Amino acid sequence: MEFDALMLSRIQFAFTIAFHIIFPAFTIGLASWLMALEFNWLRTGNPLYRNLFRFWVKVFAVSFGLGVVSGIVMSYQFGTNWSRFSEFTGNVLGPVIAYEVFTAFFLEAAFLGIMLFGWERVGDRLHFFATCMVALGTLLSAFWILSANSWMQTPDGFAIENGKAVPVDWFKVVFNPSFPLRYAHMVLGCYLTTAFAVAGMSAWMLLRHPHDAPEAKLVGARRSMSMALWFAAIFVPIQIIIGDLHGLGVLKYQPTKLAAIEGNWDRMANMPLRLFAIPDEEAETNHYEIAIPKIGSWVLTHAFDGVVPGLKEVPPDERPPVWPVFFSFRIMVGLGFAMLGLGLWSLYMRWRGTLFSNRLFLTATMIMTPSGFGAILFGWFTAEIGRQPYVVYGHLRTADAVSPITAGAVTASLATFVVVYAFVFGFGSYYLAKLLRRGPDPVEDIRGDDLGKKPKRPFSVPDEGLEGRPGHRAQPAE
Amino acid sequence: MFGFGTEYEGLAFWLPLIWAALIAVAIAMYVIVDGFDLGVGILFRAAGHENWRDRMMFSVAPIWDGNETWLILGGGGLFAVFHVAYAILMPALYVPIILMLIALIFRGVAFEFRFKSERSKFLWDYAFHFGSLIATFAQGIVLGAFIQGFSNDGRQFTGGTWDFLTPFSLLTGVSLIFGYGLLGATWCVMKTTGELEIWARRMAVRFLIGTIIAMAIVSIWVPFLERHIEARWFSWPNIAFLAPIPLVTAYTAYRLFRDLEEGRHVRPFFLAIGLFLLGYLGLGISLFPYNVPPALTVWQTANTVDSQLFALVGFGIAMPMTFAYTAYAYYVFRGKVAEEIRGGGYGLH
Numbered sequence: 063m064e065f066d067a068l069m070l071s072r073i074q075f076a077f078t079i080a081f082h083i084i085f086p087a088f089t090i091g092l093a094s095w096l097m098a099l100e101f102n103w104l105r106t107g108n109p110l111y112r113n114l115f116r117f118w119v120k121v122f123a124v125s126f127g128l129g130v131v132s133g134i135v136m137s138y139q140f141g142t143n144w145s146r147f148s149e150f151t152g153n154v155l156g157p158v159i160a161y162e163v164f165t166a167f168f169l170e171a172a173f174l175g176i177m178l179f180g181w182e183r184v185g186d187r188l189h190f191f192a193t194c195m196v197a198l199g200t201l202l203s204a205f206w207i208l209s210a211n212s213w214m215q216t217p218d219g220f221a222i223e224n225g226k227a228v229p230v231d232w233f234k235v236v237f238n239p240s241f242p243l244r245y246a247h248m249v250l251g252c253y254l255t256t257a258f259a260v261a262g263m264s265a266w267m268l269l270r271h272p273h274d275a276p277e278a279k280l281v282g283a284r285r286s287m288s289m290a291l292w293f294a295a296i297f298v299p300i301q302i303i304i305g306d307l308h309g310l311g312v313l314k315y316q317p318t319k320l321a322a323i324e325g326n327w328d329r330m331a332n333m334p335l336r337l338f339a340i341p342d343e344e345a346e347t348n349h350y351e352i353a354i355p356k357i358g359s360w361v362l363t364h365a366f367d368g369v370v371p372g373l374k375e376v377p378p379d380e381r382p383p384v385w386p387v388f389f390s391f392r393i394m395v396g397l398g399f400a401m402l403g404l405g406l407w408s409l410y411m412r413w414r415g416t417l418f419s420n421r422l423f424l425t426a427t428m429i430m431t432p433s434g435f436g437a438i439l440f441g442w443f444t445a446e447i448g449r450q451p452y453v454v455y456g457h458l459r460t461a462d463a464v465s466p467i468t469a470g471a472v473t474a475s476l477a478t479f480v481v482v483y484a485f486v487f488g489f490g491s492y493y494l495a496k497l498l499r500r501g502p503d504p505v506e507d508i509r510g511d512d513l514g515k516k517p518k519r520p521f522s523v524p525d526e527g528l529e530g531r532p533g534h535r536a537q538p539a540e
Numbered sequence: 541m542f543g544f545g546t547e548y549e550g551l552a553f554w555l556p557l558i559w560a561a562l563i564a565v566a567i568a569m570y571v572i573v574d575g576f577d578l579g580v581g582i583l584f585r586a587a588g589h590e591n592w593r594d595r596m597m598f599s600v601a602p603i604w605d606g607n608e609t610w611l612i613l614g615g616g617g618l619f620a621v622f623h624v625a626y627a628i629l630m631p632a633l634y635v636p637i638i639l640m641l642i643a644l645i646f647r648g649v650a651f652e653f654r655f656k657s658e659r660s661k662f663l664w665d666y667a668f669h670f671g672s673l674i675a676t677f678a679q680g681i682v683l684g685a686f687i688q689g690f691s692n693d694g695r696q697f698t699g700g701t702w703d704f705l706t707p708f709s710l711l712t713g714v715s716l717i718f719g720y721g722l723l724g725a726t727w728c729v730m731k732t733t734g735e736l737e738i739w740a741r742r743m744a745v746r747f748l749i750g751t752i753i754a755m756a757i758v759s760i761w762v763p764f765l766e767r768h769i770e771a772r773w774f775s776w777p778n779i780a781f782l783a784p785i786p787l788v789t790a791y792t793a794y795r796l797f798r799d800l801e802e803g804r805h806v807r808p809f810f811l812a813i814g815l816f817l818l819g820y821l822g823l824g825i826s827l828f829p830y831n832v833p834p835a836l837t838v839w840q841t842a843n844t845v846d847s848q849l850f851a852l853v854g855f856g857i858a859m860p861m862t863f864a865y866t867a868y869a870y871y872v873f874r875g876k877v878a879e880e881i882r883g884g885g886y887g888l889h
Contacts, residue, residue, distance in 0.1 A: 124652050130605055131648035135641045137615045141630025142637055148630070149695055152623020153843045157851035160620030163613050164858035171609045172862075172869040175602030180872050195865075228844050465631035471701045475638045482642055486649050493656045 068464045070472040071143040074479060076446075078135050080439055081483050085129030087438050090204055090249065091256020092122045093197035096177075098289070100193050104186060110505045114282050117502035118260070121494065123178055128490055130171075132483075143472065147453055147463035154220050154227045154235055155210050162206035170199030201249065208248055212241035214454050215445065216315045227457070239315055243308040250301045251441065254294060255434025258401060261290035262431025265424040267501045282502030284418050287427070291417075295405035302398055306361070312448075313362050316455060317371035318380065319448035322387040324358060325351075329372040333358035337392075341384040346374060382450040390443035397437040404430050544829045545839045555849065556842040559621045560831065562855060566617055568820055570610035572723070572813050577604045579724020581647055581672020582717060583743055584665065592736045593665060594881040599731040601651055602873045606866055608644070620851045624695065624841035625831045632690045632697040633682050633704055640678035647671030673717065680716030684709030687762060687823065689833035694840070708761060715754030719816060721747040726809040729800070733876050741800050744808060748800070752793050755819055759786070762826055766834055769826045782825065789818045 096119055103111035137159070140148050176184060176192040184192070219234025220227045229235055264287035271280060312320045320326075325341045325348050326333055334353035341348050359368040373381050404426060411417040418424075453460040545553055577600040587593050600607075618626040630637065646667040654664035685704035692698055725747050728740035763770040773782055796811040829837045842848060 120656075124656070127605075127649055127652040130608065131645040134608065134612055134615075134644060137612050137619075138630065138637055138641060140619060141615070141626045142634050143631075145627040145631045145696060148619060148623055148627040152619060152626065153847040156620035156623050156626075156843060157847055157854065160613075160616050160851050161854045161858075163609070163616045164854050164862065167609045167612055168606065168858075168862040168866065171606035172865045174605055175869050176872055179602040183872050229846050229850065232850050465634075466696055466698070467631050467634055468701050471634050475634070478638070478642055482645060486645060489653055489660070490649070493653055496656065 065469065065473075067467050067469045067472050068461055070469055070476055071464050071467075072460065074472060074476040075139060075143060077476070078132065078139065078479055078483075080442070081487070082129065082132040082136055083438060083442065084435055085125050085132065086200070086204070087252045087255050087435065088125045088259060089122060089129055090200040090252035091254075091259075092118060092125065093193075093200045094253065095256055095260065095290075096122060097190075097193050097197045100190050104190055110281060110285060113503045113505055114286060117282065117497075118286070119178065120497050121263075124490055124494055124497075126174065128486065135479075141465075143465050143467065144453075144463050145465040147458065150226055150458050150463070151214075151454060152226070154217075154229050155213065157229075158206055158210045158213070158236065162203055162210075166199045166203035166206065170196050170203065173199070204249055204252070205245060208245045209236050209238070209241050212244050213238045215244075215449055216240040216311075217454055217457060222457070227454070240308075240311050243304060243311055247301070247304050247308050247441075248438075250297060250304060251434065251438050254297060254301060254401065255438055257290040257293045257297070258404075258430050258434045259432070261287045261294065262428050263498050264290065265427035266431070267498060268418060269421065269424050269428060270499075276504070278504040279501070280418075281505050286502075288417065291405070291408040291427075294401065295409050298398070298402045298405045302402065305395075305398065309362060313370070316449065318373065318376050319382060319387070320362070321371050321373040321375075322382050322384045322448055323391045323444060324362075324370060325384065325388045326358075326370055327373050329369065329375055331359060331367045331369045332356045333362070333368075333370040335361060339388070341388050343378075343381075343384055380451065382448050387444055387448045390440045390447065394437050394440040394444060397433050397440070400430065401433055401437070544837060548839050551845045551849070553839070555845060555852070556622075556838040557829075558852065559617075559842070559848055560829070560838045563614070563617045563621070564824060566610055566613045568817065570607075570614055571816060571820065573603075573607040573610060575720045575816065576600075576723040576727040576809070577607050578647075578672045578676050579720040579722065580727060581668050581724070582676060582721045583724050583728065583740075584672065585669040586743065587736070587739070590661075591879075591881070592739070595732055595736060595877050595879070596728060597651070597654065597668065598881050599728065599877045603869060604648075604651060606869060608648070611644075621843050621848050622831055622838065622841045623843055625836065627695070628690060628692045628697045628832050628836070628841075629686070632692075632699060633685060635701060636678040636681045636685070636704060640675050640682070643671045643673075643675035643678060645671070647675065672720075676717050676720045677713040680713035681705075681709045683716065683823075684712030687712070687827065687833065688765060689830075689835070692832060692836070694836065708765070711754070711761070712758060715751070715758055718747050718750035718754050719819075722751045722812050723809070723816070726796075726800075726812040730806050730809045731877050733879060737805075741803075744800050744812075745797065748793065748796060748812075751815065755789070755815075758819075759822065762823070772826065785818060785822055785825075789815065789822075792818065 096115055099111050099115040099118065102108070103115060140159075173192040173195040176189065177196050180192065181189045213235060216239040217227070218238040219229065219231035219236075221230050222228070264283040267283035268280060268287065309320070309323075312323070324333065325336050325339050327346050327348070332355070334355045335357035336348070336351055336353040339348035339351040339353070356366045359370055360366050362368060362370055373384065407423060407426070408417065411420055411423050414420075416423070449455055451459050451461065453463045545556075548556075580596050580600050584593060584596060587596060615626075618629070648671075650664040650668035650671065654661060654668065657664060681704060684706070688704075688706060688708060690697060690699060691703070722744060725740050725744035729737055729744060732740060763773050772778060792811055792814050796808055796815065799808045799811060827833055829839070831838050831841055843851075
């Protein structure tokens with residue numbers, strides 16, 4: 063491996079985008095989570111939901127800020143480090159990425175200010191509208207950027223003129239073959255990431271307090287964990303099905319990537335499902351293989367004797383590095399099944415009535431806090447490394463995409479990014495931990511749903527639910 | 541147009557011009573809106589009291605994020621419609637762009653971290669100030685390097701890593717610090733009260749003097765960088781049409797100075813914006829129609845007609861709405877910032 067501008071730029075891009083994706087993945091889910099909390103607050107008037115909104119919106123703000131600043135880096139890196147990629151794809155991907163800015167970034171940014179600071183200025187309804195717009199912005203942003211990424215995986219709707227891609231059919235460009243399922247898989251992945259993070263952080267807050275602590279202190283964490291685990295229990299199975307369908311698309315459009323994922327060297331029917339192996343690129347074989355016969359073909363083609371492509375069908379210089387793809391994929395799937403397991407366990411705990419008291423379960427939930435982030439990162443490693451040696455699959459090699467820059471300049475920038483991101487990430491985690499340690503504000507007045515077993519506060523007036531609603535204009539500003 | 545781009549016809553002629561105008565507007569928007577909030581950061585360390593710093597920061601906290609989005613539109617817009625320019629400019633400006641991005645990270649996270657910190661608050665004071673200062677300086681260098689031009693083969697940059705670094709680009713770097721500082725100071729005059737406002741007025745005058753000197757030196761220097769720029773400004777009849785620009789600039793600066801003295805609140809900020817736009821117009825006149833100076837025009841660097849048209853449809857639908865809700869966000873947070881920032885200054889935090 064030679065550390066030239068190409069290799070260093072690849073490392074820099076991988077590092078900065080892997081760092082970046084953590085935050086949008088979290089905020090896409092959190093924005094919708096906040097929308098749900100605020101909706102429940104407006105619907106029921108139960109101050110529990112307002113307090114939860116106010117708590118989780120702080121977590122959202124930290125994570126969104128980190129997402130914005132690391133995202134600006136991405137929008138310039140296409141040019142600074144990958145100018146030949148920009149030249150080749152500009153006619154096609156330029157407008158797609160511009161649509162993300164037009165439709166998503168401004169929407170998020172403008173309404174974020176109102177969502178964070180404007181409640182007492184705009185009132186309940188407009189504030190809820192702002193929250194909805196932020197959530198919509200995150201989903202639109204994911205739409206366009208995943209469309210652009212999918213085009214690089216399964217390019218469509220274009221022609222090549224003068225050594226550059228030019229658009230022919232915009233609908234096919236945007237809705238290229240791998241886009242719809244990739245979008246579904248990623249958005250659901252973000253939602254699940256948030257669900258497991260919220261559940262895990264709430265479990266931690268519960269574990270920190272004795273079980274008989276005042277209800278008011280625990281109710282926020284309990285309600286958050288309960289909602290998040292309902293979501294997880296329902297949607298992890300759906301995500302596994304979407305992931306499987308997405309895999310069928312890879313089989314069809316990116317057979318070499320699929321062969322690397324499966325560690326499959328020879329084209330074959332009745333392919334076994336390889337649970338573990340050490341792929342050997344020199345000898346073009348696997349060592350220490352542990353596999354279940356025929357199941358691999360069944361998973362991919364839904365028939366035991368289905369034919370699966372092999373790596374040897376293409377020359378070595380058109381194959382991706384095998385072992386990172388092979389292992390990344392297995393880590394992602396492993397995390398997915400661990401998430402499924404926790405979801406099922408939570409259902410059992412609910413049935414037993416010990417969801418909030420079983421310390422083993424709470425500890426497991428806490429340990430699973432970063433599981434979604436892990437699954438997303440390893441999923442993207444699989445997708446992006448599996449596409450190599452191409453950056454635009456079948457059309458532009460990564461080696462031909464790099465800018466005419468010097469290794470020295472990229473070494474300096476890469477080192478700076480690593481140091482700065484470590485510093486910023488360290489402090490971000492520290493402040494996040496501080497927020498979690500404090501937890502949501504205690505709720506004195508619990509009612510309006512199944513958690514409302516406590517008596518109302520003495521002498522409460524009938525419309526007390528309105529008291530302290532920050533948007534209520536009759537109230538003094540907080 | 542003006543004898544340029546005559547070999548292009550119909551949409552191939554008009555679309556690059558329309559897009560050049562739109563991106564020029566986007567960059568102007570960026571320079572104004574992020575200019576004042578970077579400017580607040582430039583003044584930040586000089587503000588003597590923690591309460592002053594809280595109020596200054598709070599005056600931009602709800603809107604900085606939207607302001608910085610214009611920067612993404614600048615970069616994204618260039619990629620979207622002038623991808624050749626993007627592909628040449630970005631590697632050529634590698635060092636200042638990366639420097640700017642890193643600086644923006646520090647000042648961006650400072651908004652979130654500062655209000656959540658106690659003992660480490662001073663750290664984010666530094667991050668906000670130096671992040672703003674260095675980002676501004678880097679942007680000024682980018683501007684200077686852009687005016688000087690880039691060696692290229694029509695598709696890719698062919699120069700060296702440090703080509704951007706010249707006395708001229710260092711001058712524009714420093715100039716922009718004065719300029720953004722002026723915007724930031726007049727913003728503070730508009731958004732704050734009491735002693736902080738009086739202090740901001742004093743700072744505004746100082747930065748105004750710096751801005752005027754910087755504009756004068758740059759204006760004298762630019763025409764002599766390139767023969768055609770000199771010819772454009774000083775040949776007849778151009779000089780008759782263009783002479784009003786420096787005169788109006790001088791009057792605006794004078795009016796701004798008087799307004800600050802007379803204790804006006806809002807107008808100084810808008811006059812400072814006017815000063816910026818006049819300087820911007822001057823640069824536009826010097827550089828048109830090149831977007832990779834000194835040789836590549838907007839037509840040569842543009843995407844295919846189809847690609848520009850598709851982007852224009854999205855721009856046409858989305859951007860009017862963007863202007864509307866951005867204006868609304870500013871309207872929501874209108875008026876002066878409270879003197880006591882409670883609970884870390886956040887409504888919800």
